[in-house]
Amino acid sequence: GAVVSQHPSRVICKSGTSVKIECRSLDFQATTMFWYRQFPKQSLMLMATSNEGSKATYEQGVEKDKFLINHASLTLSTLTVTSAHPEDSSFYICSAHFEGANYGYTFGSGTRLTVV
């Protein structure tokens, strides 16, 4: 149980275009989801906390107009990277809070974004 599905796993886009990443909780309802970004050989950096039915809370230094987060249902959160630039190339990972057992947080498999 407590599976999070993240799509796409890899995406290449041109500079100036937008990319949407989806994160779905498959067998549980996630009222809260988290979005992380990870650069090569670095740790996961929290970008924002996404709450179902309300606006996302962004971490300091993360541009909310560039990284649009929508959490319209209890099983789906999306991250849209708008007007992507090469410096946005990174590994993006979502996480959902899971009620029960020891697995408080479960992670998606990540999305490798390359902006060319």
Add this chain to the structure above:
Amino acid sequence: GESVGLHLPTLSVQEGDNSIINCAYSNSASDYFIWYKQESGKGPQFIIDIRSNMDKRQGQRVTVLLNKTVKHLSLQIAATQPGDSAVYFCAETRGNTGKLIFGQGTTLQVKP
């Protein structure tokens, strides 16, 4: 965002030896800690967790130790295997519904 953007240190061990991976956490108010394993190109995988009212917890081949006095967390892996090669992160949060903040991470290399 939070977290430390430094390059990951590396721990190299011989297959069969025990591994100890250390982590210093930042927030004295954190009360729940998790160790994750991350393989290349994948999301983090849960290993073991511990709450602040405990100082030790054991799983299968893994043990987590928590020292709240010095805000230090360690992960011990017994009889390390090649399949244990990965990056290991500690993460902390306050309350189990709060933001999960990741530590620096350590690359574990297991030599055959």
